[in-house]
Amino acid sequence: MESRAGVSKQDIREQIWDYMESQNLADFPRPVHHRIPNFKGSYLACQNIKDLEVFSRMQEVKVDPDKPLEGVRLLALQSKKTLLVPTPRLRTGLFNRITPPPGATKDILRKCATSQGVRNYSTPVGLDARVLVDLVVVGSVAVSEKGWRIGKGEGYADLEYAMMVSMGAVSQATPVVTIVHDCQVVDIPEALLEDHDLTVDYILTPTRVITTGCERPKPRGITWSKISYEMMGKIPILKSLRSREQQAGKDVTLQDEHRHLLETRSQQTAPPGAVRRLWDPAPRESGSVQGEDVPSDTVYVGNLPSDTRVSELKRALRELGAAPLRLTWQGPRHRAFLHYPDSASAQQAISCLQGLRLGTNTLKVALARQQRANDPGGGRAGELHPSPYPTI
Numbered sequence: 551m552e553s554r555a556g557v558s559k560q561d562i563r564e565q566i567w568d569y570m571e572s573q574n575l576a577d578f579p580r581p582v583h584h585r586i587p588n589f590k591g592s593y594l595a596c597q598n599i600k601d602l603e604v605f606s607r608m609q610e611v612k613v614d615p616d617k618p619l620e621g622v623r624l625l626a627l628q629s630k631k632t633l634l635v636p637t638p639r640l641r642t643g644l645f646n647r648i649t650p651p652p653g654a655t656k657d658i659l660r661k662c663a664t665s666q667g668v669r670n671y672s673t674p675v676g677l678d679a680r681v682l683v684d685l686v687v688v689g690s691v692a693v694s695e696k697g698w699r700i701g702k703g704e705g706y707a708d709l710e711y712a713m714m715v716s717m718g719a720v721s722q723a724t725p726v727v728t729i730v731h732d733c734q735v736v737d738i739p740e741a742l743l744e745d746h747d748l749t750v751d752y753i754l755t756p757t758r759v760i761t762t763g764c765e766r767p768k769p770r771g772i773t774w775s776k777i778s779y780e781m782m783g784k785i786p787i788l789k790s791l792r793s794r795e796q797q798a799g800k801d802v803t804l805q806d807e808h809r810h811l812l813e814t815r816s817q818q819t820a821p822p823g824a825v826r827r828l829w830d831p832a833p834r835e836s837g838s839v840q841g842e843d844v845p846s847d848t849v850y851v852g853n854l855p856s857d858t859r860v861s862e863l864k865r866a867l868r869e870l871g872a873a874p875l876r877l878t879w880q881g882p883r884h885r886a887f888l889h890y891p892d893s894a895s896a897q898q899a900i901s902c903l904q905g906l907r908l909g910t911n912t913l914k915v916a917l918a919r920q921q922r923a924n925d926p927g928g929g930r931a932g933e934l935h936p937s938p939y940p941t942i
Contacts, residue, residue, distance in 0.1 A: 558869040559700050559742050563691050566734055575731055579617070586689035586702055588617040589731035591756035596621025596729055598754040599687075604725045608684030610634065612645070612714070614707060615668055616689035619729060623648070623663035628656075634675065634683065635668050636710050640785045644713055645681065646672035677790055681719045686711065688748065690728045694738040697749045697764025699728060703865055708748045709785075712772045716791050722768055727752040735760070742869070746773045771795075774802045845919070846893040849874070849900055852885045852914035860886075862908060870906065872899040887918055 557565075567583045569575075576582045577590055589595075599605045599622055610632040613623050626633045633648040648671055650662045662671045675681060688707045692700040701707050714720040726748065732755045746769050753760040772791065782788050782804070796802045854863070860879045863886060867873045874888035890896040896917060903915040 557739070558866070560703065560866055560869060562700055562736065562738065563703060566692050566736070569733060570731070573733075575733065577617075584702060586614075586616040586618065586691060587731065587734070589734070591731065592618035592729065593621040594756045595731075595754050596625065598759050599625060599727065599729075601759055602727070602752060604685055604752075610681070610683050611685045611687065612636070612683045612710075612719075613687040614689050614710075615665060617665075619687055619689055620663050622687050622729065624660055627659045627662055634681070635672065636706070637674070640706065640710070640713075640787060643674050643676070643787055644710065644717070645675035647675050648672050677717060677787065677794075681714075681717065683714060683719045683724060686714075686720065686724060686726045688726060688728050688750070690730050690734065690750075692734050692736050692738060693728050693730055693750060693753055695735060695753070695760055695762060696738075697751060697753075697762030697766070698738045698740065698743055699748060699750050700738060700742075704861065705746075708746050708769060709772070711748045712746065712769045713787070713791060715769060715771045716795065722770075725751045726768070727754060729754045731755060732757055745769065746776055775805055778805045845889075846917060847890045847896045848918040849888040849890065849896050849903075850885065850914070850916050850918040851888060851903070853911050854881060854884045854886065854913065855909040855911045856884065858908050866906060866908065867899075867903075870902045872902040874899070 564583075567581070567587070570582050570587050570589065571580070575587075575589055577588045577592070579585065579588065582588070596619065605611075605625075608631065611622075611626050612634040613619050613626065615635050615638065623633060623635070627648065627650060634645045635648060637643050637646055646668060648662055648668065650659055650671055654662070661667045688699070688711075689701070690699050691702050711720065711726075728750045730753065735753060735755065735758075743766070749762075749764045749766050749768055751762055751764060753762060772788075772795070774792065774795075777788065782792075792802045851863070858881060860877070860881065863879075864873070864877065867877075867888070872888075874890050876889040878887040878889070880886055888896075888899060890899060900915050900917065903913070906913045906915065
């Protein structure tokens with residue numbers, strides 16, 4: 551399968567998901583959209599890991615909990631390797647160690663390798679535990695023969711690896727393997743890659759074992775400027791890691807703090823009154839700010855699908871080079887407002903976002919002050935205040 555030129559990461563994901571569904575290449579759970587696809591032949595692809603020398607000599611392996619990787623988890627247990635699996639969405643820690651009961655039968659080991667087994671036969675691994683991972687196995691939506699990988703878009707595999715680096719559990723020499731269907735091996739433009747993206751050294755498919763020879767450096771730790779307060783709240787272990795790195799003298803400025811510093815410096819260096827304070831004005835007591843009262847640096851995004859999450863929109867904006875300083879999310883009303891440093895930046899963002907699709911919807915993008923039509927959620931598009939929705 552070849553990817554089109556000039557595509558975004560999300561375009562490639564949608565292309566893979568659509569193709570696998572149309573060709574009936576996936577097993578349960580279906581549909582594969584917004585998932586690491588559980589492809590037909592995944593167990594066969596997993597068996598190919600036995601052909602890798604790194605698997606035979608390793609003792610401790612970290613395998614993602616995705617369904618198509620179940621065969622690798624089973625092989626690790628059958629080979630009496632130490633199996634580590636990330637905790638779901640990292641809510642309660644980083645790793646769980648799968649510990650089969652003494653004298654476990656083949657059936658019990660198979661159960662241990664499933665998501666149910668991860669819940670029933672695992673024990674948490676604390677930050678202070680001395681973990682040295684010999685091999686990392688991750689799921690992918692797409693991967694190139696050069697070792698460039700695209701996940702489902704939530705960033706957990708990248709963050710898990712960065713956290714392992716911070717813990718000293720992995721190094722640049724730790725091999726990374728991904729297991730995919732042959733159709734998921736596509737060309738990925740290097741321009742789409744960012745420093746925090748995890749690359750892979752081996753790709754296993756039902757028919758191939760690909761050694762990528764990837765020389766692009768893997769993440770060297772957590773990029774704190776990419777971590778938001780919201781993410782810190784959802785992943786408590788980040789607080790402990792951040793405290794450790796702060797004590798070690800590292801820069802742990804968060805995304806929100808970084809933006810605030812930039813805004814503050816911008817105001818301090820500009821002539822008085824030249825820069826609008828991005829957290830002003832406050833809501834008018836009389837009601838909404840409308841029409842010409844909306845600042846010219848604010849962009850309206852409408853026709854958002856009802857199931858869209860703010861993370862999906864933010865990711866699409868980053869990939870198109872149109873990330874705002876702030877984002878006012880009004881998802882239940884199928885819209886959002888993007889706040890840029892000035893009107894020129896807002897106009898440039900509008901140009902970048904024309905034709906942007908999320909799900910099956912083509913988004914409506916315009917300067918908020920120029921948008922007059924009622925949006926799908928009701929209310930006037932230029933109404934920014936009062937709002938019960940968060941500014942992010």
